[in-house]
Amino acid sequence: MRSDEYLIELRDVCVYFTERVGLFGKRVTKALDHVNLGIRDNDVIAVVGESGAGKTTMGRVILGLQRPTSGLALFKGKDIYSLRGREFEEFRRSVQWVPQDPYSSLDPSLTVGEQLMAPIRRWNPKVNAETRAEELLRLVGLVPPSFYMNKYPHQLSGGQRQRVAIARSLASNPRLIVADEPVTMIDSSLRIGFINTFIELMHRSSLSLVFITHDLALARILLLKSGRGRVVILRNGRIVEEGDINEIISNPKDEYTKVLINAAPDLKRWLKNREEGV
Ligand SMILES: Nc1ncnc2c1ncn2[C@@H]1O[C@H](COP(=O)(O)OP(=O)(O)OP(=O)(O)O)[C@@H](O)[C@H]1O
Numbered sequence: 001m002r003s004d005e006y007l008i009e010l011r012d013v014c015v016y017f018t019e020r021v022g023l024f025g026k027r028v029t030k031a032l033d034h035v036n037l038g039i040r041d042n043d044v045i046a047v048v049g050e051s052g053a054g055k056t057t058m059g060r061v062i063l064g065l066q067r068p069t070s071g072l073a074l075f076k077g078k079d080i081y082s083l084r085g086r087e088f089e090e091f092r093r094s095v096q097w098v099p100q101d102p103y104s105s106l107d108p109s110l111t112v113g114e115q116l117m118a119p120i121r122r123w124n125p126k127v128n129a130e131t132r133a134e135e136l137l138r139l140v141g142l143v144p145p146s147f148y149m150n151k152y153p154h155q156l157s158g159g160q161r162q163r164v165a166i167a168r169s170l171a172s173n174p175r176l177i178v179a180d181e182p183v184t185m186i187d188s189s190l191r192i193g194f195i196n197t198f199i200e201l202m203h204r205s206s207l208s209l210v211f212i213t214h215d216l217a218l219a220r221i222l223l224l225k226s227g228r229g230r231v232v233i234l235r236n237g238r239i240v241e242e243g244d245i246n247e248i249i250s251n252p253k254d255e256y257t258k259v260l261i262n263a264a265p266d267l268k269r270w271l272k273n274r275e276e277g278v
């Protein structure tokens with residue numbers, strides 16, 4: 001397979017953070033440890049792991065925000081850090097980020113409309129920014145859009161703010177969105193609505209999604225609803241399993257996956273029902 005078939009490829013990526021401890025000591029954290037991952041167009045990848053597993057670091061490497069200590073992060077077969085000019089612009093446009101915390105990701109001094117129109121003007125100067133901003137708000141379920149355009153972030157709920165963050169990530173017409181725990185700070189009753197929004201977005205455009213979560217049951221819902229994709233289980237910076245979610249849940253190879261399954265009552269119930277043929 002040619003490596004430029006991947007939109008993004010992580011090749012043997014390590015990210016090590018070295019911190020000083022006391023006067024002479026140092027501590028090395030292996031946030032990512034020999035990670036290999038290929039992301040194609042139309043891919044859906046759920047990255048699951050507990051706190052500190054390296055999920056955000058993996059997202060940041062994909063975005064070009066964190067340089068690997070060793071190994072390569074490639075965009076269409078080229079090292080992200082070697083990209084210049086138009087190629088770099090294409091990378092920046094193609095890969096977007098929905099950050100973990102919608103409270104700090106939006107500018108409190110700008111209205112929703114302004115936060116959306118700025119990136120639209122940057123990436124699509126020919127389109128009418130206001131019309132496109134309203135279109136994006138509608139896409140993420142904030143209707144009527146005119147109601148939200150003049151609102152400031154503090155006037156919105158956490159869920160609405162997160163929808164604005166998703167809309168903003170779409171402003172450049174990306175090919176891949178990396179969403180870092182996009183529903184963690186949202187009421188559990190609203191989470192499925194968010195999953196549906198992501199799925200609708202992927203069906204409308206040939207968007208790929210890397211969906212980071214600590215919740216294996218939520219990852220399963222996303223993958224089953226989207227009808228494609230795979231799960232990647234991350235533990236201490238290493239990918240310990242990768243593949244079809246039902247297969248991995250039914251037949252976990254790594255002890256850690258069993259721990260994640262045990263932490264998800266819905267999954268345990270599903271497995272029990274399957275065993276009993278319900
Ligand atoms: N800039 C940094 N400097 C030092 N250590 C860091 C830095 N960023 C991350 N780490 C460490 O790397 C490891 C992985 O962190 P990361 O934020 O990627 O985990 P995560 O899976 O996203 O966790 P969470 O679910 O809590 O968001 C952690 O041990 C973290 O403390």
Ligand SMILES: [Mg+2]
Binds near residue numbers: 055056100180
């Ligand atoms: Mg994180």
